[in-house]
Amino acid sequence: MAKTYLQKQPFCKTSLAASYTLYESETSVAQYCDAHYGPDKLGIANFPAHMAHLCASAMLGKPKRSALDLGCAAGRASFELATCFDQVTGIDFSSRFIEIASRLKERGSIGYRLIEEGELISDHEVLLSDFGLEATAHRVTFCPGNAERLDIHCHCHDLVLVANLIDRLSKPGKFLSEIHKLLVVGGLLVISSPYNWLDHFTPRQQWLGGRFRVGTPITSLVGLKKKLAKHFDAVSEPQDVEFVIRKTARTFQHNISQVTIWRRVC
Numbered sequence: 309m310a311k312t313y314l315q316k317q318p319f320c321k322t323s324l325a326a327s328y329t330l331y332e333s334e335t336s337v338a339q340y341c342d343a344h345y346g347p348d349k350l351g352i353a354n355f356p357a358h359m360a361h362l363c364a365s366a367m368l369g370k371p372k373r374s375a376l377d378l379g380c381a382a383g384r385a386s387f388e389l390a391t392c393f394d395q396v397t398g399i400d401f402s403s404r405f406i407e408i409a410s411r412l413k414e415r416g417s418i419g420y421r422l423i424e425e426g427e428l429i430s431d432h433e434v435l436l437s438d439f440g441l442e443a444t445a446h447r448v449t450f451c452p453g454n455a456e457r458l459d460i461h462c463h464c465h466d467l468v469l470v471a472n473l474i475d476r477l478s479k480p481g482k483f484l485s486e487i488h489k490l491l492v493v494g495g496l497l498v499i500s501s502p503y504n505w506l507d508h509f510t511p512r513q514q515w516l517g518g519r520f521r522v523g524t525p526i527t528s529l530v531g532l533k534k535k536l537a538k539h540f541d542a543v544s545e546p547q548d549v550e551f552v553i554r555k556t557a558r559t560f561q562h563n564i565s566q567v568t569i570w571r572r573v574c
């Protein structure tokens with residue numbers, strides 16, 4: 309087994325607010341529109357659709373009244389969840405993402421512009437009906453919001469999806485220790501993350517894992533289990549799901565998220 313070494317990293321004081329502006333940028337919005345509604349890339353299936361299907365399978369035989377998609381970005385997983393849940397709420401910190409997801413819901417189409425190479429760009433339009441999602445779109449509500457400052461005491465959702473968000477939070481441990489309050493007892497929490505910890509999103513001392521504690525290497529999965537143990541049981545073994553972000557026509561970011569599914573037990 310490969311040995312794990314401690315990589316020394318200076319603590320970076322970049323403002324969290326400034327780093328969130330990444331997700332307000334034109335480039336980021338276009339890349340996520342493409343990741344959510346564009347063609348599959350590198351032979352890898354659409355990530356948010358795949359996540360929604362995993363959620364639907366895990367929810368078989370359970371009540372599907374309400375689902376929450378935290379960090380919904382351009383909204384694909386929310387629209388997919390609406391095919392089997394009565395109501396879905398998609399929340400994102402970025403007002404640009406909420407705007408684009410809401411526009412898709414209201415008008416049934418969105419346009420976005422991708423970089424091909426250098427100064428060359430291409431225009432794209434997608435329709436909700438291309439994915440058979442238009443008939444249930446009315447069940448989705450998109451709201452701007454901070455997942456770390458939610459009115460968290462509703463105990464009302466049957467499913468909470470947290471896809472590729474925890475390594476973008478300033479205090480993921482605190483977020484996880486409170487998230488049970490959003491779910492009914494018996495409800496499912498589905499988390500995916502590539503555990504790509506970066507100081508400018510999450511101060512190093514708040515990382516769930518990927519670092520040493522008292523000389524022992526701690527993985528993010530171990531940190532995650534510890535934070536959820538009080539209120540959740542693991543439903544299945546962790547699984548890997550890939551996703552791809554297209555940067556240009558010839559440059560792609562290939563990520564592997566670890567998906568874990570949890571049942572609220574108390």
Ligand SMILES: C[S@@+](CC[C@H](N)C(=O)[O-])C[C@H]1O[C@@H](n2cnc3c(N)ncnc32)[C@H](O)[C@@H]1O
Pocket residue numbers: 331343355356378379380381382399400401402405453454455456470471472473476477
């Ligand atoms: C890596 S993207 C993942 C998007 C989507 N869930 C997916 O898997 O394609 C992270 C998303 O979380 C949003 N986000 C970051 N911090 C947030 C916070 N504190 N509250 C709500 N959304 C947040 C970003 O705006 C961005 O849309």
